[in-house]
Amino acid sequence: MNVLSSVYLQYEQDVVSARSRGRQLAELLGLSTQDQTRVATAVSELARNALMYAGGGQVDYGVDAGDGVNVGDQRLMVRVSDQGAGIAGLDEILAGQYVSHTGMGAGLRGTRRLMDHFHVVTGPSGTQISVAKSLPPGVTLSPHEIGRFQAALDGAGPVTPVQELQRQNQELLRALSDLARREEELASLNRELGDTNRGVVALYSELEDTASLLREASREKSMFLSYVSHEFRTPLHSMLGLSRMLLSHDDGDLSGEQDEQLRLLRSSAEELLGMVNDLLDLTKAEMGGRELTLEPLDLSQVLGTLRALFQPLVTPYGPQLIVEEPATLTVLYTDAGKLHQILRNFISNALKFTRSGEVRVSTRRLEDDRWIEFSVQDSGSGIAPEDQARLFQDFSQVGVPALRTSKGSGLGLSLASRMATLLGGRVGMESVLNHGSRFWAILPLHSGTECPAIATPSAATPPLSSPGLGDPR
Structure with a gap:
């Protein structure tokens, strides 16, 4: 890390200066207003922890230019170090399992969420916490630019608590404005979702009505086919019975032409009866076949x-x-x-x-x-x-x-x-x-059992043979 500036933590005023210095560097590096606030908040929290729990420390600010080509490697770096007794139960703190009346732990977890990089090294001889925020695309960290940033930081005057408070109030107002805008967008989205839901409910209602009409139409169709098929069978059976009686020659002989016509009549009646029976079976299957x-x-x-x-x-x-x-x-x-x-x-x-x-x-x-x-x-x-x-x-x-x-x-x-x-x-x-x-x-053999996937034909089945004249189905 190329160190551009440092702030020593001895008094409460130093925490204010550390926060202000972090925001100034974030602004110089072209970070967005929200990212500037994130950096300033993270630095303030870490600096306050070092002063409160270790009695003081040091905040170093710098940049990591990476290889100078890959923009994704360019970052704003902040390192907060102290010589305290270290942080006990660090894993529980970062996992949110540590509870303390002083508030210790919430700041570390919050800082880790605010920054893109977070690393802690702690022990009996002190603690060092490094955080980083990636720079936006287009920022070129040449040696000349780094020198310009350092001069700008050195030339910045001290910031009073009142000035920092005013700046925080401005940040809070912007955050509240953004929150109000998002709430308005959310309310608009909820209204749109409500309209969509009402449309979906209306569509479901129409579909249900249509399905009900289709079910009724299907039932009426099945009833009609059933009645018609049933009524057709009586005259067809009569035709078959009369033709069979006449063809038996019980009432006298018929001419060859008459005999042929009766056989055609009987054949047509049998075919029609077969179709009527099929339609009747179909309606039975649809109405109660299950x-x-x-x-x-x-x-x-x-x-x-x-x-x-x-x-x-x-x-x-x-x-x-x-x-x-x-x-x-x-x-x-x-x-x-x-x-x-x-x-x-x-x-x-x-x-x-x-x-x-x-x-x-x-x-x-x-x-x-x-x-x-x-x-x-x-x-x-x-x-x-x-x-x-x-x-x-x-x-x-x-x-x-x-x-x-x-x-x-x-x-x-x-x-x-x-x-x-x-x-x-x-x-x-x-x-x-x-x-x-x-x-x-x-x-x-007992209905209700699932049918297996049995290969057919099997060896027990006679071979298909004996050719005939036709086999249409």
Whole structure:
């Protein structure tokens, strides 16, 4: 440190002089008004401590020019030294854990916050405290400038306590003015925040109203679809019953043209009934599909019901339905309606979109008999990889339109996926072009268990084979 001036501490007046000298040097070095006040306050506190607790001392002022190039190394330096008994419990004082009725410790901690650099060396032979404040950019501490600063300090006259008090009052007024300005800015900011909060509250209220309207509209839509779908089913069943009776020739023979027209009518009615059933299932899932009715189910009975349900749809000219009996006695604790809905969608899709070969339904136990996999494998032509990702989306139909033997709403697989999720499981598929497809559902034996990430297909699954004519979903 290049020492520019020194003040010896013997009397109270010397503390005033030390404070004034620190502020003068800070002003000469181009520090801001606030930094000048910080330096003067720090020097005053350290000088008063040296006089009060050590009986006197010395304050040295100087500058650290660093390498003369790096501005960040240029600092105003102040060193306060005494020959007292040292500072006991320095670490506790600086940590704020020391309490003294004389106030010792608060000054040191405050000084450290005011300055950019703070260092203490203390012992039985005395104490030396060094503090520093970085200079603003653009200040060049050449030897000529340092000499000019020293001459200015030497030429400055002594400062009386009254003058220093006046200066402190001016600093206090400036601080109060800055505080008032900041309070006004804070009040303005609080008003802006208040306006913003009111706007956010109003926006939330509007969003809640909109969400309520959307929920009501969704409920009305679901109710409408449910009523319409339900009402459509009665005349469709009547059309199917009448066409079946006429095609049985119980009331007399029909011409070839009449027979063909009735078969077309029956086919169209079946397709429309399938779409109506899908829409009804969708509305049920939206309105109350998250409620589960759990009950014990015998796996053999479940498969037997499915076999009886779909057997009338099997013809000598289409794919054969093979429902494999489970290898062991298995009882599931699940929702019967949702389980049947998943399997019905898989099997009906396989029968509708496979023209020859077979549709095989099988089951197997997984993961220490805590899970069961239902598999429906067909002998269709398979599904292209780019179409497989869309299979479980609402109203999604993929495949080659020219090969479709039936039409649908595109809701069956998406509903199956929703039902499996509600039961705590998941669905998936794998398909190889010209080698058929396999759709599977992994469900817990006791619903409510999280579904594991089980790799499929497994070695226990028959290979995809027996190419058919078409497999659009």
